[in-house]
Amino acid sequence: MSTVLSNLRYSEEHEWVDASSPVKVGLSQVATDALGDVVYVDLPEVGSTITAGETCGEVESTKSVSDIYAPVSGEITEVNQAAIDDPALLNSDPYGKGWLFTVNVSEEGPLLSAEDYSSKNGGELS
Numbered sequence: 302m303s304t305v306l307s308n309l310r311y312s313e314e315h316e317w318v319d320a321s322s323p324v325k326v327g328l329s330q331v332a333t334d335a336l337g338d339v340v341y342v343d344l345p346e347v348g349s350t351i352t353a354g355e356t357c358g359e360v361e362s363t364k365s366v367s368d369i370y371a372p373v374s375g376e377i378t379e380v381n382q383a384a385i386d387d388p389a390l391l392n393s394d395p396y397g398k399g400w401l402f403t404v405n406v407s408e409e410g411p412l413l414s415a416e417d418y419s420s421k422n423g424g425e426l427s
Contacts, residue, residue, distance in 0.1 A: 303330040305424035306396050310412040312372035315422070317396065318412060323378045327400040328360065328369070328391055331422045336362040339388040344369075344380045344402050351377060353410025358401070360391065369401065374408040 309317040315332035319325045333339060341361035351357040351371035358369035380402045384390050390399035419426050 303334045303422075303424040304396075304427045305329065305331065305415050305419040305422075307415040307426050309396070309415060310372075311415065311418035312370060312410060312412060314368075314370040314372075316370060316372040316401075318372050318409075321403075323403040323405045324373060324375075325400050325403050326372060328395055329418070329422075329424070330395045331418075331424045332367075333391050333395045333399075336360065336367060336392075337364040338362055339391040342385055342388045342391065342401070344385065345377045347377050347380060349377050351375065351404065353408060360388070371404075372410050372412060373404055373406045374410070375404040375406040377402050378405055379403040 311317050315329045317327050317329050339362050344358045353371050353374045356368045357371040360367050381400050
């Protein structure tokens with residue numbers, strides 16, 4: 302069963318958000334398990350602005366291509382080059398080395414608690 306970390310918040314589209322500043326964003330293990338083996342990640346550029354709820358990148362797996370949606374609005378401050386170079390990190394360590402990007406948040410989108418996300422998506426709280 303997919304793990305859902307209780308110290309994170311989640312978007313309906315399966316992105317996770319931590320509480321650091323700048324905020325770190327990644328894909329939940331629920332999403333990466335459903336995608337299968339991730340083979341490509343396209344992320345927004347540092348300095349670009351993202352808007353909560355809008356597409357800001359994509360992830361390709363051996364099964365499909367899926368959009369990445371911004372869970373918050375703000376300016377991208379860093380992208381995870383390691384995840385771009387080795388997209389399998391999203392599968393092997395989605396909450397650690399497989400993070401996607403950091404954002405200086407100007408506004409949050411609608412985010413779910415770990416409990417709500419887990420109950421909607423079947424993940425196991427950890």
